[in-house]
Amino acid sequence: MLVLLKPGTPETTANDVMTRLRMAGLAVHRTDHDAQVRIAAIGDLSAVDWEAAKTWAGVESLAKLAKPFKLASRAFRPHDTLISVGRATIGSEKIVIMAGPCSVEGEEQAFTIAERVAKAGATVLRGGAFKPRTSPYAFQGLGEEGLKILRRAADAFGLAVISEVMDTAQVGLLSRYADILQIGARNMQNYSLLREVGHTQKPIMLKRGLSSTIEEWLMSAEHIMAQGNQQVMLCERGIRTFETYTRNTLDLNAVPVVKELSHLPIIVDPSHGVGIRDKIAPMARASVAAGADGLIIEVHHDPDHALSDGPQSLYPDQFDSLVAQIRTIAGVVGRTV
Amino acid sequence: MLVLLKPGTPETTANDVMTRLRMAGLAVHRTDHDAQVRIAAIGDLSAVDWEAAKTWAGVESLAKLAKPFKLASRAFRPHDTLISVGRATIGSEKIVIMAGPCSVEGEEQAFTIAERVAKAGATVLRGGAFKPRTSPYAFQGLGEEGLKILRRAADAFGLAVISEVMDTAQVGLLSRYADILQIGARNMQNYSLLREVGHTQKPIMLKRGLSSTIEEWLMSAEHIMAQGNQQVMLCERGIRTFETYTRNTLDLNAVPVVKELSHLPIIVDPSHGVGIRDKIAPMARASVAAGADGLIIEVHHDPDHALSDGPQSLYPDQFDSLVAQIRTIAGVVGRTV
């Protein structure tokens, strides 16, 4: 149930309403929109006499939260969620660009790439320290050593850090080094992990599962938000279809759909979505034209020797040109880069 | 086998080469590129002594046509195919815009919409006279009467006409009224129909089947081209996935992939691809940003009363704004509208 308070309701009254709802056994979440307090009350609604609730002090009106996702829905929070990370405000009019190598491979690699992407306009450095690999025999990442390198490289060039967390036991470690915790596609429905990151104060980037519907994806965001962490951004990274020419099928339809259903920012990852270097730039441009709030792109100065995902990494020069193109397209949709 | 002649080879010599190949039982197709004659010889290649062929008068070199599609491949024809229809040259630097109602419903409807889309910048009028409908009990189109109306409306505003042909028996009829024959997604592998339109001189727009791979799509183009009709454009209109929020999943990855594999123009149909009115414009913008050669968009002045596909038709005003946005994005990718 969505409980809308009258504009100007004193804080003490608002707190009273929330306490009554909590005492009825409901989970209570609050957002403020246009000087109005909006309270989502979730759980066994039969415990409250809603007819009576309409007359509680401060209450203006009630509305059903019809979708299965509540906190992630536009109905609860009509305005876009903004997430501040370093110099970036994700979800704002300014499109955020995250870039960096697939895996952190060493000091020189990380610093070289960080410098280039920072200069080109990126504000967040990506890089994997723990890699989910289909084969148990493939390179699994540098672990904590990789995180340290990533942090230093980012700090050297004024970037924030995003890196993937694969397990509940890693959440603390990742939180020490990264500004944004990434949940990978394979873990989109790892509910234990979602709950765990929901207890942190860190912004979370939740990648869409390979065969997840948009609704399931928003439900996974809800798992995080229900624990109290509202700083969630979504990341479209390609779905699985019958087509084998591309690595995955980047589903840009998801961009305008998510913007309608939810207030959460949506980032697009064309690198994993298409998986072919010279198709990344067209799809990155298309993402911005479709309304994405940001991009996350793999860049490597020497992709032929990358330890993972070389064939889908842009050369730094290609990345420079891409950012320039995106700048113009952003203008068409009322955004900046 | 691809037989490349020396630049400046006289026509009589070129003809001799083609005759020798034909006499060996091969199908022979010619294209000219940068003052060079390129000959594709297709069939049982063992009938020719290719070592000897390298020494034939006029022959510069030979190359394998490795892909299963030959005439549709960039290997055969490195330069983009241009298709002239009315005022449009499809595949050129200028992005073509096709627009109009899903179905032709009557004189007033067709003229009203034709006027609006022409004014906004469209050069081709779309409209169905024979409609492939899932239900045998649904509106099946006005038939020839619809084609007459469509032709008159297009002529009144200087537009070319595109309309769907559903059956070999209709090819003659459609050819009398339409400038471009459309093969619908459901008929992408109706090989009898592909062969039949391959015998006409009309440009063909071949829609991608709901679950066809890009290679199968190009093979269907090859079915048309093998009959002698080289004027084929492809149309991405959404594939079927597990996602049900959108009508289909518009696969924009196909745009850069097709541009690499083939010289044929590629048009995008966001109306059928997404199926939700307010998602059409974002996906149309994204299509152009991804490198599409054109768009085909459903526009209706009164979509609530449309006999088919109302919910995915743009209002004329929305269409005007969209064309303006596309104009700027086209500039980013070196195109015009």
Added chain:
Amino acid sequence: MLVLLKPGTPETTANDVMTRLRMAGLAVHRTDHDAQVRIAAIGDLSAVDWEAAKTWAGVESLAKLAKPFKLASRAFRPHDTLISVGRATIGSEKIVIMAGPCSVEGEEQAFTIAERVAKAGATVLRGGAFKPRTSPYAFQGLGEEGLKILRRAADAFGLAVISEVMDTAQVGLLSRYADILQIGARNMQNYSLLREVGHTQKPIMLKRGLSSTIEEWLMSAEHIMAQGNQQVMLCERGIRTFETYTRNTLDLNAVPVVKELSHLPIIVDPSHGVGIRDKIAPMARASVAAGADGLIIEVHHDPDHALSDGPQSLYPDQFDSLVAQIRTIAGVVGRTV
């Protein structure tokens, strides 16, 4: 609308009811079930005063036909449709086995295979004379000559003939030689062709499209039935998914689902569904265990030299063993072979 007449209603009264419905512009179809006449009236239902219709002579009751498919639904015809072809009654307690080569290649091939499959228990001989091939350069079938051979081989061993029709123009030709006309997966939504075979008196086997839902498949059957031909059987032959190890993903779930929704017989084609020889027998057994009314299986005495689909054809000995296994499984589900 479904109009149920009272048991024992005289034919003249039944005819009166049908005439009244037809005069209101409705399409009228009749089936008899347990001594009761059931009339489906389809079209613009507002033309009839249904309250009044309840009092018409002979009318017992009315019921809505809620599904989009009407004539194909169990609601219209509660009992299983039986289709008699040669010695087979498809849809009966006896499971029908159709077998033969992918393509007819010549007299000796056809007779050799026909003899073997007849001896093993097949009652219908399959064989393609017109082949839908992805490549325009692949073997397209022997055409009418192939049909003649197929007919002679079938007659020699007391078998009925099934063969694919690819185009409206071929319907007459095929009807001269074949007992069952097959509509291939690629043509499942070729509505012109569906309409054309709907005008014949021949049993039709309608294969499921590669990405068609069960509802769309039944709607395609409805296209045939709406023209008056009620002798339609469905054929599950695999759908397209992301899995590439098997040629397609044979969807056996469709068997019990179709049996619930429709009275039409359902045949399974494991040869195309899986596409790997040693996986055909397990999936054929599974089909019968799931409740299929029949099987259609590719058998070739020399698959290494088959002109098409050799790798998925059973050797005659394998086919013999398979039929023996199926006989026992049929008993478990109350059927015979």
Added chain:
Amino acid sequence: MLVLLKPGTPETTANDVMTRLRMAGLAVHRTDHDAQVRIAAIGDLSAVDWEAAKTWAGVESLAKLAKPFKLASRAFRPHDTLISVGRATIGSEKIVIMAGPCSVEGEEQAFTIAERVAKAGATVLRGGAFKPRTSPYAFQGLGEEGLKILRRAADAFGLAVISEVMDTAQVGLLSRYADILQIGARNMQNYSLLREVGHTQKPIMLKRGLSSTIEEWLMSAEHIMAQGNQQVMLCERGIRTFETYTRNTLDLNAVPVVKELSHLPIIVDPSHGVGIRDKIAPMARASVAAGADGLIIEVHHDPDHALSDGPQSLYPDQFDSLVAQIRTIAGVVGRTV
């Protein structure tokens, strides 16, 4: 690399070979087949001089392990893996039947169902204590209390216990109560969890991810086996396709394919695979006909009041009939129940 020792090689010699391989930095796994020791050496193969290795004492021959999965492949272990759990030997000629409620709901429910399924022929009791739910607001299971009840109910009727583990932190807890640890479809690529259960001595049932290929599934099994736990069984439970009539599309093609590629047992879960009660029995019969080593089926004595998955649970009477049918089909494929 697969190192095959000569039959009769003394243990000390075999150990020497394994030690040399380990000292070269390779992971070493051993299996015995027909009195022959087979050693899989995995890792950076360039560290060994393989020509020389052919002459090592005891070595008969070498063979490449070509597939990306090594320990899970038939090439490494030609004979079927047998897993003993309680009275069942999974992978043997006797088909194992696992049955029980979706979630453990209480003492009475668990005992009632356990008694019925044990009497019908099941040897393993299933029941969820920790439930992965799309919604954070849905019933999440009884937790440890549920495990205790499940254990008591199983013990009372001589059954083994299978239950799902959702997180690395739960592995110890689950191991105390369950005989088989289930990895759910959503966690098939939760590599941290796979590694963790790979360190236990418990048999693992690995469900196929909703959109995972068969190869990826076997690679996930490899993640477990690479840690030393060879007791892995696979569970096909339906994949995601465009079809919406059934909950998922149970992919029985996977059964014969897995049996060819791997020595691991394969169980089928028709309850989740189809999701519609009256379609469970046909698909369970089909699973056995296709060659499955076992079934896992949801049974509930009062499905209308089940806290989860009621509509896909069989009534105990239906389960009884199903087991009887399966017994006969098992005979056809040389198995027993």
